[in-house]
Amino acid sequence: MSQISLASRQAAKPAAEIAVRTRDVSKNYGSVEALKKLSLDFPRGQLTSLLGPSGCGKTTLLKIIAGLIPPTSGEVEVNGKTVTGPGPDRAFVFQDFALLPWATVLRNVAFGLELRGVAQSEREDIAAKYIRDVGLAGFETSYPHQLSGGMRQRVGLARALSVDAEVLLMDEPFSAVDEQTRRKFQEDLLTLVANENKTFIFVTHSIEEAVYVSDQIAILLPRPSRVSEVIRPTGIREKGTENIRRDPEYLDTVDRIWASLRSYVE
Amino acid sequence: MPSRSFLLKVLSSAIVFGAWEIAGRIPVSYAFPTFLESMQALVALTLDGTLFAAYAETLRPLVLGVLISSFLGIALGLWIGLSARFDWLFSPIFIVMQAAPLAALIPLLVMAYGIGLTSKVFVVCIMAMPVIVLNTAGAVRNTPSSLKEMARAFLGSRRDVILKVILPAASPIIFSGLRLGISAGFIGAILSELKITPTGVGDIITYSRSIADYPSMYAAIFSIILLAVLFLNLLEKIELHLFRGNNRGYVTD
Numbered sequence: 001m002s003q004i005s006l007a008s009r010q011a012a013k014p015a016a017e018i019a020v021r022t023r024d025v026s027k028n029y030g031s032v033e034a035l036k037k038l039s040l041d042f043p044r045g046q047l048t049s050l051l052g053p054s055g056c057g058k059t060t061l062l063k064i065i066a067g068l069i070p071p072t073s074g075e076v077e078v079n080g081k082t083v084t085g086p087g088p089d090r091a092f093v094f095q096d097f098a099l100l101p102w103a104t105v106l107r108n109v110a111f112g113l114e115l116r117g118v119a120q121s122e123r124e125d126i127a128a129k130y131i132r133d134v135g136l137a138g139f140e141t142s143y144p145h146q147l148s149g150g151m152r153q154r155v156g157l158a159r160a161l162s163v164d165a166e167v168l169l170m171d172e173p174f175s176a177v178d179e180q181t182r183r184k185f186q187e188d189l190l191t192l193v194a195n196e197n198k199t200f201i202f203v204t205h206s207i208e209e210a211v212y213v214s215d216q217i218a219i220l221l222p223r224p225s226r227v228s229e230v231i232r233p234t235g236i237r238e239k240g241t242e243n244i245r246r247d248p249e250y251l252d253t254v255d256r257i258w259a260s261l262r263s264y265v266e
Numbered sequence: 267m268p269s270r271s272f273l274l275k276v277l278s279s280a281i282v283f284g285a286w287e288i289a290g291r292i293p294v295s296y297a298f299p300t301f302l303e304s305m306q307a308l309v310a311l312t313l314d315g316t317l318f319a320a321y322a323e324t325l326r327p328l329v330l331g332v333l334i335s336s337f338l339g340i341a342l343g344l345w346i347g348l349s350a351r352f353d354w355l356f357s358p359i360f361i362v363m364q365a366a367p368l369a370a371l372i373p374l375l376v377m378a379y380g381i382g383l384t385s386k387v388f389v390v391c392i393m394a395m396p397v398i399v400l401n402t403a404g405a406v407r408n409t410p411s412s413l414k415e416m417a418r419a420f421l422g423s424r425r426d427v428i429l430k431v432i433l434p435a436a437s438p439i440i441f442s443g444l445r446l447g448i449s450a451g452f453i454g455a456i457l458s459e460l461k462i463t464p465t466g467v468g469d470i471i472t473y474s475r476s477i478a479d480y481p482s483m484y485a486a487i488f489s490i491i492l493l494a495v496l497f498l499n500l501l502e503k504i505e506l507h508l509f510r511g512n513n514r515g516y517v518t519d
Contacts, residue, residue: 066419086419098416102434102509112420115430163420
């Protein structure tokens with residue numbers, strides 16, 4: 001991997017403002033080092049993927065950014081402010097959807113607002129709008145068990161969007177849905193990134209998915225977890241959602257990442 | 267048209283009562299009346315008011331004990347489930363309580379609290395509380411961690427997490443604990459009337475046995491079972507009303 005090509009990639013895109021920054025973040029579980037002095041910048045309005053083999057600490061890093069687990073050392077800044085716990089500037093999309101099984105779609109989507117003390121009629125209006133936006137209109141009174149996996153994750157996404165946080169943290173959001181739904185989700189995500197001025201941090205173990213949806217890919221290597229490389233696919237996004245997968249840069253990037261990861265996969 | 271489940275319930279009752287009737291007619295024992303004899307005795311006890319007077323007496327320790335066990339039991343269970351330290355402190359007490367041979371302990375209770383209402387309420391609580399506490403604690407401890415994380419990520423306070431996530435998520439198992447605990451409470455109420463002082467329904471049982479009026483004895487036993495079944499059905503209705511999504515399982519299952 002030549003450093004020159006990497007540098008030219010980074011130079012190709014004008015340096016965007018940084019929304020989230022991790023500084024020397026370490027996390028130990030007893031004597032196990034899950035993360036070691038991890039520093040990474042997440043540009044505003046872009047989607048950054050955390051990609052790596054399982055056990056590389058990408059979900060741990062995401063939860064530290066969310067404020068759900070405290071780092072052992074180092075700090076996370078969101079808009080220049082140090083993270084001490086969950087905040088209104090971040091919303092989380094869970095791998096297993098984390099929907100309340102006893103609540104309707106409407107209440108699930110409004111739950112984030114409910115916890116913020118927004119009045120019922122107001123939060124249900126907002127929730128109804130996002131339910132329409134994610135394409136679930138008509139399912140407001142359904143319960144999660146009545147929905148397919150893909151629809152459940154749309155509920156999870158609507159819940160995260162409805163609190164209108166600047167940073168969207170997504171923990172392998174599409175790994176529990178089927179392949180065709182996942183492709184549709186990835187296309188929708190690109191539209192979402194283009195239309196909403198939000199910063200997305202996206203954990204995935206799929207190389208293709210990372211290259212397809214990301215403005216920036218941070219490759220994490222395990223034991224202890226560190227950033228081995230940051231890749232910025234540049235010319236892909238302009239090709240349009242349906243042409244990306246045939247693009248030579250897309251294919252090259254996928255190959256290149258696999259080459260650097262393969263020795264770490266058992 | 268009556269639903270299929272209702273028809274099955276009727277069929278199941280018919281099988282049990284039919285077997286009872288046949289066993290009484292053989293008879294399996296001279297002290298075992300037929301179903302119809304028992305029902306006649308039940309009607310007689312109801313009509314002359316004996317049964318109502320008896321329940322006025324029996325329901326006091328039963329209702330008090332069940333209320334105390336439910337509220338205190340759920341509160342303690344919640345506390346134990348949320349904190350490992352209280353788990354170590356309290357769980358052994360309830361495990362011992364559940365395993366203790368209660369009939370043998372009743373003389374001790376009587377020595378400490380006399381033969382009045384207090385002792386009887388204690389017996390009901392000892393029967394009802396352990397399973398309520400242990401079920402609640404287990405259910406609270408096993409709340410899916412992603413739901414708790416979700417509530418925290420969306421800025422839920424500790425109170426929100428407990429009231430809006432942990433308790434509803436634990437409610438199916440809390441309610442199954444309540445069902446088991448309350449039926450045990452019914453047993454406790456009758457046991458206390460048989461073992462401490464014969465009052466209420468326990469008195470009907472003891473007295474009719476002593477004069478060999480077995481139909482009345484079984485009528486009294488039948489009435490308490492019937493009451494327990496009706497109450498448990500009511501509890502199920504309450505559960506369905508409070509937590510509508512509960513009968514539908516977890517999304518990630």
